[in-house]
Each structure stands twice: as structure tokens, then as C-alpha cells.
Amino acid sequence: MSLGLALLVWLVGGLITLMSGICFAELGAMMPKAGGSYVYLREAYGERVAFLSGFTNFVLGSSGSNAALAVAFSAALSSLMPMAGFAQKIVAIVMIVLLTVVNVYGVKLGSMVQNVFMVLKMLPIFAILIAGLLFGKETPNLSLMPASSPSIGKILGMVAFGVIATMWAYEGWTNLNTIAEEIKKPKKNLPLAIIVSITGVAVLYVLFNYAIYRVLPYDTITAMINGGDYYLGTAAAKTLFGSTGQIIVGSAMILAIFNSLNGCIMVFPRSYYAMARDGAFFKGMAKLHPTYKTPVNALVVSAAVSILLVLSRDLGQLTSLVAICGILFNGLTFYSVILLRKKYPTLERPYKVWGYPVLIILVCLVMVGLVINTFVEDPVTSLWGFLVPIVGLVVYELGFKKSREKYLAQKEEEEE
16 A cells, blocks of 8 residues: 555545544434433334444454553554563453453542543654654655556555554544533533544544654555554654654553553443443443442453453454444444434434435445445454344343343333
């Protein structure tokens, strides 16, 4: 893939994410309830699809994010302190266990860890971005045509597969809708937060990658990627700031990944806890720690699933699994905008999707195209991404359909 095509991939990924965010903005402003996608899918498609979303996130999506970040942490650490492959997996597992224990001891401790590293995570990005743009000596060839001159169909396939990889980097913006009830004036501020944050991150990613292209020769970038070394930022830091700068920036990048991993471990299990509390997931997940009042079982089981994924998949496979899960259920969530407009036509909508329904249909078609391309480029990972929801359907019918119906019946009696 040419450097110009790589930048285009980041732009397209950002544009798709922005269009997706616009759909979520309408849903979040219309139904500012905690729960995000789970709530929208339940209202639009019913209990079954909502459960499949939660189950798939538990097995692959959210747990896969935890595993991918843990593996990325150990790989980044290995770029400064070389480790064998199995040793990297051990480090990844230790990080998952450590941060799970931290978050079992209370959200305050987990939040404190999060806040300490919040600023540090941005320093390496801005250091490389500014220095690379100002002092980089390379003049990157931004031609969209790769050197091998492939066909247009092949180029489109490369872009689509690359976009799927960027979707994991952009992932996380949907968490704003998950905590909608905690946002002040959500009907006004939630759409603004979604659109501004996605646009800002997309611009930052594109500039950061361009800054790296200004620092590292094309042959170096190609050799690193072909060798499985994706930490171009660390190499750029060494070129810009020397060995000491490489260590400082590399360490800051490690802390940034650590911060993201802690945030995911802190947030994701609480959705499983909420589902279990409502009779829509494994009952044991609803248990709180007797002293710290944290969802201890959800945290521990989530950690166990993440560790299994660390042991069985590499970083590329993990990010692909997370992206596939996101594409599947985000696509359903986008289409729910149309379904909910028909189902609740009189419900107040402080923010409405631009160009309705064309934009929504366009986004859904893009999601379908990305799924098809993933099947072509990586059929094994794609099959895993689809197999889990199928298993989830069986689990729901055999184990949770009756418990959820019982919970809803009891709730209805209490309201009467």
C-alpha cells in the first residue's frame, strides 16, 4: 500500500466513523439512557438482538479490545526491552490481572489511575506530530497508486481492509452514549461531543501519520511493517530525538496504552453487570463486592475471557475481531434510527441525522461492503466473528429468554 493510500484509509475511516457518530447522536439525544447500543437495539429489534450484542461483546468485542490493548502494551514494551513472543503474552496477562485487581478495589482507585496517565498519553503524539511536521526531512510520495500498479478492484479491496483496521483505532466513541445519563444536558451536549471528538481524533490521526512519513524513509516503514513491527512512532522518536528521546516517547506510548487498557477494564464489565441485574445475562455477573461495591464477578470473568484471547490470537487477529463485531452491531444500530422513527414518530428528537434517510442507508451499505471484504481478505477471522452471535442465539433461547421474560413480568407487576 502506498503512503498516499494509507493516509486515504485513515481519512475514509474517520469519515465513516463521523457518519456513524451522527446516527448515534440522534439516538443518544432521543433516549439519553445509560446503556448505549444495548438500549437502542432492544427498542428497535427486541430482547434477542440486544442480548446477542451484549454476548458478542462479552466473548469477542469488549474482551477482544482488552486483549488487543494488553498485547499492544507488551509489544510496545518489547520495542524498548526486547522479549520473546511467549514472554510478551505473559506480560499482557499480568497487565490484565493487575488492572482487574485495581478496579475490583473500587472505581475511585481505577479512576485515579486513569487520571494520572490522561495527560501523559497525549505527550508522545503531539511531540512526534509537531517535531515531525517541522523538522522531518523526508518528502513522502503521496500517490494513491501502489508501486505494483494493481487493478482498481484490488485497490478498493486494500482500502476496505485498511479501513477495517482503522475502525479499531477509532473505536471508543460509542462509550459516550453508554454514559449518556451522566452527561449534563445530554440532548444538547451529547451530539456536540460525538461530532467534535470524532472529527478531532480523525484530524489528529492523519496529521500524526503524515508526520511519521516526514521522518521515516518509505523503505524503513515498509520493512518495519513487513517484519511485524507496527511501532513507527518509536522509530520516528529515535530519528527526531535520539536514543534518549526514543526511550521517553516510547515509555509515554506504553503509558498511553496502559491508560486505555485500564479504562476498558473499568467500563466494559459494568455493562455485563447491568444486563445480569436485569435478568438478561449470567446471574452471577450481578454480584457486587461486599466491601467495595464493584461488579467483582463481571470483572473477573471478563479478565478470564480476555486472557484466553491473548493466548489464542495475535494483535492483528484481535483487532480484526473487534472491528468485525463493531461493524455487525453498529450497522444494526445505525439502521435502528429508521426503525425507531417509525416506531416512535412523536418522540422528541433534539438532534436529527443530516440527509435522512440517505446518510443512514449509505452508512449501512458501507458496513455491508466492509463485512463482505473482510470475508474475502480474512475468512477465518470473519467466521469467528459470525459464529459467536450464532452461539449467543442458542444460549439466549436455552438460558436467558425465560429469565428475562420473568424479570419483565415482575417489573410490570411492581409498576402496577
